[in-house]
Structure formats: C-alpha cells, structure tokens
Amino acid sequence: MAVKNIMIVxxxxxxxxxxxxxxxxxxxxxxxxxxxxxxxxxAQRGGSVVTFVRYGDKVAEPIVEEGQADVIIAFERLEAMRxxxxxxxxxxxxxxxxxxxxxPVVIGSASxxxxxxxELGKTxxxxxxxxxEESKRLGNPKVFNMIVLGVAAQHMDFSKExxxxxxxxTVPPKTIDINRKAFDTGxxxxxx
Numbered sequence: 001m002a003v004k005n006i007m008i009v010x011x012x013x014x015x016x017x018x019x020x021x022x023x024x025x026x027x028x029x030x031x032x033x034x035x036x037x038x039x040x041x042x043a044q045r046g047g048s049v050v051t052f053v054r055y056g057d058k059v060a061e062p063i064v065e066e067g068q069a070d071v072i073i074a075f076e077r078l079e080a081m082r083x084x085x086x087x088x089x090x091x092x093x094x095x096x097x098x099x100x101x102x103x104p105v106v107i108g109s110a111s112x113x114x115x116x117x118x119e120l121g122k123t124x125x126x127x128x129x130x131x132x133e134e135s136k137r138l139g140n141p142k143v144f145n146m147i148v149l150g151v152a153a154q155h156m157d158f159s160k161e162x163x164x165x166x167x168x169x170t171v172p173p174k175t176i177d178i179n180r181k182a183f184d185t186g187x188x189x190x191x192x
Contacts (some may be wrong), residue, residue: 001032003056004156005064009083010075011100012049015145018170019073020051022149025166026158027055037062047102048079073152075131075145076100077116084120092155093124096131096148127151129189135182143175143182150186160187 006023010016020036027034032055039050052064066085071092074080080095087093097117104110113119120126131147146167153163164180171179 001056003054003059005069005071005088006053006055006152006156007064007069007072007083007086008051008053008075009072009079010049010145011079011102012047014049014075015142016049016051016075019145019149020053022163022166022170023053024055025170026162027053029162029166030055030158032056033059035059035062048082050083071152071155073148075148078102078112080120080126081113081116084124087124091125092127092152093120094127094148094152094155095120095129096144097128098130098132098144127155129186131186134185134189138178138182138185140178140182143178146179146182147186147189150183151189153183153187160184163187 008016008019017038024034024036034055037052052062054062064086068088069086069091070088072083072087074095076096076098080093084093099112101112105112117126117128129151131144134147135141135144163183167179167183168176
C-alpha cells in the first residue's frame with residue numbers, strides 16, 4: 001500500500017495527541033509501518049498543535065510535506081485555514097466548525113477571519129461538522145475530537161470495528177463508552 005498521510009491540527013488541549021495515538025494504533029493493528037511526529041506550538045497557551053501520522057508498507061520519515069496530506073483533521077476553523085496548503089488536490093479536509101480566538105484576537109491586535117469554511121470550500125473538499133455542539137448533546141464536551149475522527153474515518157480504509165478496538169485500547173477505561181458513542185456519532189454524520 002502506498003503511504004497515507006494524515007494531519008491532525010488544533011489548539012492545545014483539544015485532544016490532538018490522543019487522536020494521533022488512536023490513528024497510529026489503528027495503522028499498527030492493520031499491519032502497517034507507522035511514523036508519528038508531533039509539533040507543539042504554545043500548546044499550554046492555546047497555540048497550534050500539529051500531528052503527522054504516516055502509514056503504509058514502508059514509511060521513511062514522519063513529516064508530511066506541503067500538498068501531500070490525504071486527510072487533514074482540524075479541530076478548529078482557523079487551524080484548518082492555517083494548514084490547508086498541506087492537503088493533496090483530492091484530499092479531505094475534515095473541520096470542526098468551531099472558533100477559538102488566538103491570543104492576537106483576544107488582545108485586540110488582530111481580528112478573526114470571517115467565512116473560513118466558505119473560502120476553503122472553493123479549493124478543497126471540506127467536510128464540516130459542529131462536533132463541539134454534538135458532543136454537548138452526548139453529555140461530554142471533551143469527546144468532540146472523537147466525533148471529528150468519526151467523520152474523518154469515512155475517508156479512511158479501516159472498518160468501524162477496527163476503530164472501536166483501538167479506541168477501547170487507547171482511551172482511559174472509564175471513558176470507553178462515551179468515546180465509542182462520540183466516534184459512532186461522527187461516523188454516521190453526513191458532514192456538510
């Protein structure tokens with residue numbers, strides 16, 4: 001199998017690292033060579049966090065080059081815009097339709113861009129979901145990342161049962177049920 005390139009982008013505290021561990025575990029369970037690379041910005045202060053997950057028959061290096069990502073999973077709109085140039089021409093950009101103001105916006109030295117999803121949709125296949133609201137309906141706003149991952153799973157070659165197994169082996173035991181439910185919610189959502 002040719003190498004698959006997945007990027008997970010978000011803001012510190014959004015679960016990008018847990019999500020990359022799930023993806024890495026899934027690829028390993030599938031018998032693939034896997035390379036992970038995590039790039040932390042000012043994660044503790046709400047800065048960007050980027051994780052690369054590459055898997056295939058043989059993976060030489062962990063970094064995804066610009067224009068090479070098969071799937072980008074973005075946990076926030078501005079992060080989707082910031083990293084969209086990494087996406088392949090026919091790649092999937094899965095976005096949590098949510099806004100988190102970066103520090104320049106918070107202190108008033110910049111404004112948050114309007115129409116991000118519409119702009120991205122002009123040049124990319126965008127699959128947007130308001131996973132934050134969906135997770136609140138499930139009763140746990142922390143599992144929004146599993147909802148986004150469920151949407152992204154529709155664009156990857158693993159069975160739902162494979163995903164469940166890896167989620168169960170990766171998340172804390174007391175959160176298995178809610179994480180499975182969140183993943184399932186995303187897996188069955190038709191993102192706009």
